[in-house]
Amino acid sequence: MRNGLVQLCAWAAATGAAVALSWLGVHAVLTGAAFEQPTALPLPSPKAGGPPLSATATPGPVPTADTPTQPASPTATATSAATTAARTPATTPATTPPARRPAPTATTTSTVRSYPVPGGRVALDIRADRASLVSATPDPGWQMQVWNGDQWMRVDFTKDTQANSVFVYWNGHPPVVETAVR
Structure with missing residues (x-):
């Protein structure tokens, strides 16, 4: 009787380990590949030359009377501990205007x-x-x-x-x- 109980426990432990290992392997493969969210196509902009609309875009903060009129500098608000410790001067990258899209034609509309x-x-x-x-x-x-x-x-x-x-x-x-x- 004792020998049968040992065999049953060994079988249950081996089966449980095999099921867990199989589930982890299959789960890792399916999580990254099979169930990715579909991507949406961009919709045409309602005004010519404007930025494309996005369903996930959120509006920025609404200015109020007590909101400062000058926006804070990105380098002042995003200073890291490493740059503060090193005391390196912050430089603002040169900004380039966004590329203008061609006006809609019969083939692009x-x-x-x-x-x-x-x-x-x-x-x-x-x-x-x-x-x-x-x-x-x-x-x-x-x-x-x-x-x-x-x-x-x-x-x-x-x-x-x-x-x-x-x-x-x-x-x-x-x-x-x-x-x-x-």
Whole structure:
């Protein structure tokens, strides 16, 4: 009886160690690779030449009557202990104006539009002379397939005997988008 209990404890300890080691290995691989957050595409700026909008941008502090009118120098507020101890003079890097973006033209102006069909949703970047796929997301249980040509694109969502499509084509004219629900 005592020999069986020792074997059972040894088996339980070895199994527990193997499960823990496997979980740690799989967890380390999946954490960094499989579940990364998707990145969003930048949206066009509402005014020509302005900075692009950001959904994560937060506004700066709102000045009040008791707020000093001169902003504090970055070197005065961000002085580290090492620079204070070394007593090195702080230098302000030369600032260069931001690069100006070219004025929008027929080929650079774009609009991202979404086209829902039964089975999924397609987002297209529509420009004056072409279109490109931003995303195609099938609904749960549906499958998706994309075909690209030189002057056309097709996205199909299929499930069992159902098939619904989004077509976009251009050939010397602005893109035309059609949906087909079958």
